[in-house]
Amino acid sequence: MTPLVLPTAVLHETLGLLRNGGELRCERVALWLTPAAGGSVLREVYEPYQETARDYFHLPPESLQALMARLKSGRLKVAAQIHTHPAEAFHSKADAKWAIVRHSGALSLVLPRFAATTTVATFLEEVKIFELSEAGEWMLTPNRGPDARLLVRP
Numbered sequence: 001m002t003p004l005v006l007p008t009a010v011l012h013e014t015l016g017l018l019r020n021g022g023e024l025r026c027e028r029v030a031l032w033l034t035p036a037a038g039g040s041v042l043r044e045v046y047e048p049y050q051e052t053a054r055d056y057f058h059l060p061p062e063s064l065q066a067l068m069a070r071l072k073s074g075r076l077k078v079a080a081q082i083h084t085h086p087a088e089a090f091h092s093k094a095d096a097k098w099a100i101v102r103h104s105g106a107l108s109l110v111l112p113r114f115a116a117t118t119t120v121a122t123f124l125e126e127v128k129i130f131e132l133s134e135a136g137e138w139m140l141t142p143n144r145g146p147d148a149r150l151l152v153r154p
């Protein structure tokens with residue numbers, strides 16, 4: 001499948017959102033949107049209303065409704081999600097259970113240490129990128145090289 005393209009400006013904005021959560025010592029999730037009709041460029045970051053704690057985030061029903069309304073009005077879809085962890089980056093059972101993206105080929109990214117030290121320059125060193133397989137499993141994918149599923153571009 002074609003890799004998703006993440007513009008550095010969108011990445012920069014996303015890291016700011018995630019760090020705002022980290023300053024409260026809380027996880028935070030952000031969503032990357034693309035046109036529903038297709039397109040591989042992640043043009044927009046969306047921060048859903050969320051309930052968070054140190055090792056937890058949850059989108060209440062009204063937040064999911066607001067997200068669905070936003071997607072419908074903008075003819076958009078959620079192509080990928082990214083969230084922070086207090087320490088190590090991995091895809092937990094809860095992450096799989098509560099994933100907002102659920103289509104085969106969707107990406108779910110996790111950043112360690114509340115993204116406190118992550119910059120556009122260090123992003124690919126720190127992030128873990130998981131892809132939902134056709135069998136419904138979240139598989140770790142390489143951050144670089146020919147099999148990379150995400151390209152960071154100016």
Ligand SMILES: [Zn+2]
Nearest residue numbers: 083085092095
């Ligand atoms: Zn998690």
